[in-house]
Amino acid sequence: MADLILIFVAGVFGGLLNAIAGGGTFITFPALVFIGVPEIVANATSTVAAMPGYLSAAIGFRRDIAELDRALLLRLTGWTMLGGAIGSGLLLISSNAAFAVLVPFLLLGATLVFLRGAQVREWAARRRGAVTAFGAGSMVPVAIYGGYFNGGLGIVLLALFAMWGMTNLHVMNGLKSWLSFALSVVSLAIFASGGKIVWIPAIVMALGTIIGGLAGAPVSRRIPMPALRILIAAVGFGMTAVFLWRLIA
Template identity: 70%
Template sequence: MADFLLLFIAGILGGILNAVAGGGTFITFPALVFTGVPPVAANATTTVAALPGYLAAAIGFRRDIASLPKAPLIRVTVWTMIGGAVGSGLLLVSSNKVFAILVPFLLLAATLIFMNGPRIRRMAAGWRHAVAPFGLGTLLPVAIYGGYFNGGLGIILLAMFSMWGMTDLHQMNGLKSWLSFALAVIAFAVFAAGGQVVWIPAAIMSGGTIIGGALGAPVARRIPMPALRLLIAAVGFGMTAIFFWRLWSGA
């Protein structure tokens, strides 16, 4: 029962963070590992658990998504799903031992990306004339990363959209939510077929992410974004330190 409560609360917190600023993986993935789920299955399960939250966010931005050009939207959705399938497939062939070694480094990279999100987006905006709008060359590697490890994906997507020349933040957040949902759908199919989804924890955490997603907007209006970003970064670095300790101690 304590494990179920931990997973549900982690789902709520992860859903809030994903809706407000990203970084929900820093909460949901460690919670699954700490309750005894193997690393590969935990990564697969946290992606599946985040799926309803992504859908809820995409519905919230539906008008902004509808304002995007239809042909490019369909194209980037298809390529996101293809890249997500490749990344998810790579996760399936990763052993728990290898993935456990990679996890602290992936968490550290995701935390650094999250912390420097605004700077990365500003830098990316300066490259917009060198990158094709809705370009496959930038999208496919990002989608493969998202299929393999979801941490920091939202920040990377926003930076990529800046490179594409997008400036409307609502459109960018809408497209981020939609592509995250599309990637989670194909990852769900791949992980389920590969038998890596732990269904009961996924269902419990999904219930939390739905509640967290609904609470995200009110929370965003009450907590200053700099304070929220510092909190998420602290969680990210804390989880990174714990997983490095587990790696070095053999725990």
């Protein structure tokens, strides 16, 4: 019961952070590991638990998503699911020992991307034309990363959209939410078929993410964004240090 309470609370805070600024993975993934879930299963379960939050966010941005060409949206969704399937498949064939070695560096990279998200998007915007707009050559690799490790995916997607030349942040956030949901759906199917999801914790955490996601809007009006970003970055760096210590201890 104590474990379920812990992961429910982690889900609430993770959903809250994802709704406001991102970084929910820094809470949900470590919480599952700390109750004894192996790293690969914890990563898969954390990704699946975030799915309801992605869907609710996409519904909230449905009018903005509707501004996109239907054929383009379907094409991007297909490429995202393809890349997500590859990344999720790679996770299935990874050993817990190998993944445990990667975890501190994945968390560190995701934290740095989150902390420098605005600069990353500005840099990407200056490089418009460096990649084929809305091309599979850029979408699929990002989706592979998302299927393998979900942390920081939102910031990476926004940077990619900026490189494509997109400027409407509401449309970008809507597309980010929809593609993240599509990726998590295919990840769910693959992780479930591979037996990599602990269902009771996943359901409890998902309920928490829904509550946190719904609370995101009113809470965001009361917390200064700079302070929140510092808090999330501190959690990210802290979790990086903890997992690095676990690796070398």
